Amino acid sequence: MESEDLEELLESVFDLEEDDWHEIYAAEGTPLPSQLRWIANEGSYVVKDQILAILSPLHEDEQTSDHKYVTCVEENESDVTNDKGVQCLNADEFDLSGKNGNCSNMEIDLVSASNVDNNYEDISANLSTKKPDNLLLRSTVSGKLHRLVPNLAEIKTKSDILGRIESSECNHEVVIHGLCVYCSTLVNPPKEDDYDIDQSDPKRRCGSFDQVVPGFITNDSAMRINSSLAYDMEYNEILKVLQKRKLCLVLDLDNTLLHASSQKLPSDVYVDEIDFLSKDADIFKDVQYNDDEGTLKLRKKFESSIIQTMVYNESETMCCKSYFKLRPGVFKFLKEMSAKFELYLFTMGTKQHASSSLKILDPKRIYFGNRIFCRNDSRSSMKSLDRIFPKHKNLVLIVDDTEHVWTCNLGLIKIHPYFFFPDLSYLQFQDIRTLTRISAALQAPGTYSNFVWHMLEEKISEKTDSTNADKNDEQLKDGDGFLIPSAIKRKIINYNNLFISNERPSNIYINPINELSEKSSNTQDNHNSTELFKKVYVRDNDAQLLNISELLEKVHSMYYDEFDRVVDGFSTDSIAVEYNTSSYDEPTSKNISHEGNSKYKQSYSLDMVKQLLDTKTLPEAGTILQDIRKNVMSKVCLYANPRDFTCPKTGRIVDFLAHSDFGQWASKFGAKITISFDESVTHYLCNNPHNDEIQFKHNAKKVHVKWLEAVLYTWKLVEEDKFNASNWSDPIRSFWDLL
Known part of the structure; x- marks a missing residue:
């Protein structure tokens, strides 16, 4: 393309002041004709003196042979190495004359910088030869690059305009550990409140904050993305989820999928125990994923046992024993839900605790992938969906045993808190506003241990119906005023204000076990001292995950029934729009057809999803849940x-x-x-x-x-x-x- 044609094209396309544009030409002394190889991407932000492209001379004569480079390095720059520490040497350092061998099909072996021997000084002396700068195309200003010549194009004249740079300041679209990946500028981190913004508030929507940390892209809070770019990527992510006919499900960990404790279960409670780090635990290797008959038996045993493992304790800077009890049906729940939901894990526990738990729940990360968020990912004591989806929550549901930790709980399904190990600390905080959790904690099977139960009785007996007790004593006297012997008193079942009975169910005991050895029990001297006590076995009938599975499937079905009706209301012209992706994603086909529902054959596009979201006509899973x-x-x-x-x-x-x-x-x-x-x-x-x-x-x-x-x-x-x-x-x- 001639330079005159390029100028006419620029005048017709760009309507900007001349001072805002800086044209790019080949450097003085560049051998022509040359082939242009772009390094910087179209539309990318470049900084002053950044290398944009490399020019390779096309004539191999004596004048240009000195300019054959694999990579050009300036004299005042450090050695160029790739991401593996491999140095890129120019062609001048190699014998191309053929004097020392056949070099017609010569392949250059790149040597790792870490493996260079004592001859490095001799090699570096050869590298000190000055490289021509006229083969490098550099930026004269900072701004946005518009390439006007295609890659690998032949440049014949120095007057050819190769590109233009729209002078502007970097908007720091992607920041990692406080450093902009485009301009390498140190960017001050946002305030803590900026991480947990409530996008439902119109005053705090797009534009109020420069950067967000979108969890659907990464769970690393060190990476921040410009809000406008993040919202564009969010549209794309929503479209991908809709293509799969899925929704997004955010799961809590502790007291939702399992119960963890640093204290071992009391010895008189009968439950199998598995040392997860021992070789014997290898038989449970695939219980999380397989469904054959043998695996299902192992899975049942795995879920009903106490699992012992090691977890790193940050406060004590050491690994400590930790005990896990999985909620019944957790593996079936995860497998079935992963077919209809993109699963996220959001826990207020530590990263180490979440990692140890996932080694048991999802060791291959088939269900959760890297969609794991923990205490460090929340800048406050609250959980927020803004950490995952900064703007649109239409597809999101939450399953958690605690509702008040969420800043916005529109799509929250509060489930029964799962406790197995005893925890009497809840008696110290008897807040009627959290009575559902306190009651669940005191109903834990471990609480019915002989040792724990009597401690519980002592702590709550002073505050439990003393008036009624006196009344009952008066009623249990004979006609002469004498108390009826306690042996024939009828025990009255009484539930206190925490809904715990004054008696344990009679069916929690198993056969008495003689704690003395057989030898000592046969000795007459020890016969009278033989102690019999009852082991406690509390059947875990928790069926919460089974019930929630049915509810989630119902919401999923209702959501896509409503979604299909909304999409059917769009005209064909507004739907069959080409799926234009941003530079961060690969383009897909023009029309995206639906494969999950045989009755629904309408295709839809990214533009359609944007229109549904912008007009607030895309169904909200949380609203459907509320209606149910x-x-x-x-x-x-x-x-x-x-x-x-x-x-x-x-x-x-x-x-x-x-x-x-x-x-x-x-x-x-x-x-x-x-x-x-x-x-x-x-x-x-x-x-x-x-x-x-x-x-x-x-x-x-x-x-x-x-x-x-x-x-x-x-x-x-x-x-x-x-x-x-x-x-x-x-x-x-x-x-x-x-x-």
Whole structure:
């Protein structure tokens, strides 16, 4: 292309002031004709004196033979090495005359700089020859490069305009460890609040902050991306997820997928234990992924056992023993959900803890890949979806046992906190606003150990119905005022304000075990000292992941039914738009057809996704979830027996449903709450029938608070008759035992 034609083209395409453009020409003294090899990409930001291209002379005569270079190095620059430390030498350093051998098909062996021997000084002396700078095409200013000549083009005249640079300041699109990858400028990190912004607030949307850390690209918080670029990439990521007919599922780790503890389970609780670091654990190598009959048996044993491993403790700077108990059905859950969701893991635990857990849950990273976020990735004590998707959360759902740690919990599915090891620390923080978690912690199977249970009784006995106890003692006297002997007293089952019974279920024990050896037990002297005690075996009937799987599949199905209806509303012209990707991604086909649904054959594009998001017509998974939730208890009106719920500190009666998180979640599920017992009441919460003073005049169903737990965590109106405490002859540990 002639220079005159290039100038006409530039005038027609670019409408900028002349001072904003700087033309690029071949350097003085460049041998012509030469072939142009671009180094800098079209549209990339370049800095002053940056090498943009290399010119290679096309005539091999005596005048140009001195300019044959593999790589050109200036005299004042350091040796050029590639990313493996290999030096790139110019052709002058090699014998091309053929005097020392046949060089017609000569291949140059590049020697690693670390392997150069004592002859390095002789070699460096040869490298000191001055290299011509006229073969290097350099930038005269900093700005955006527009290449006007294609790669490998032949340059014939020095007046040819090879490109132009739009003078501008770098906008630091990608920053790693505070250094811009384009201009190498040190960029000050944003404030801590900038990492956890709430994009639902219009004042804090795109443009309010220069950089974000998008988790869908990387989980490394050291990498920050310009917000405009990140949002463009987010559109592309959403399209990819839609192509796969998937949604995004963010999973919590602790008390959601497993329970971890630094303390071993009490010795009187019967549970198998597996040393995960021993050779014997190799048989469980593929239980996470395979589904054959033999593997399923091993998986069941693996999930029901205590897993012992080592975890690095940052505070103590050493590895410590840690014990894990997997939630029942966790491997089946991960495998089934990975088919319909892009799985993310977001935990407030340490990176080392998350890594140790994933060696058990997903050692090959098939389910989670690198989509792992931990405490260090959150600049505050809160979790935020902005860390993963800075702008659009339409496809995102969350599964977590704690709701208050999320800045935005629109798509949150709160599940029953999974506890297996005993933890009595929750007794110190008896906050009625977190009663769902406290109650779950005290229902852990490890709490029913003989050692732990009596400690629990001592701590809560002082604050549990002392008045009722005195009343019961008075009632258990004969006509002459003498107390009835305790051997024939009928123990009254009583649930305290934390929903823990004063008795353990009778079915938690296994056969008594003689702790003395057979030899000592046969000795007459020791016969009377033989101690028998009962081992505790608490069946883990937790079925939370099974129930949540059904709910997630329902949301997924409803989402794409609605998505298909929205897409059908678009005209063919607005949909069949070419899929133009940004420079960070490879282009795909013009039309992207849907393969997941045989009934849906309409193709869609990136432009369509942008239009759906910008017009807020793309369905939101969180909104669909809310619609399902508020209909679960829409026909339920709750009233709680006030005598069952007292303040643990003062002993005064409190309005349980009005102040506890049980009542708050019941309202989110659509239930109505009343403070007076009238005909509108459909369900009467009564934990202790002996404290009941309500006279039923209509068909309200009497249920234990565990019925409310079961509804909140299964998202179903479960059968009420099973949860009438008047029919219980034995205390119930967990609502899962009744389902």
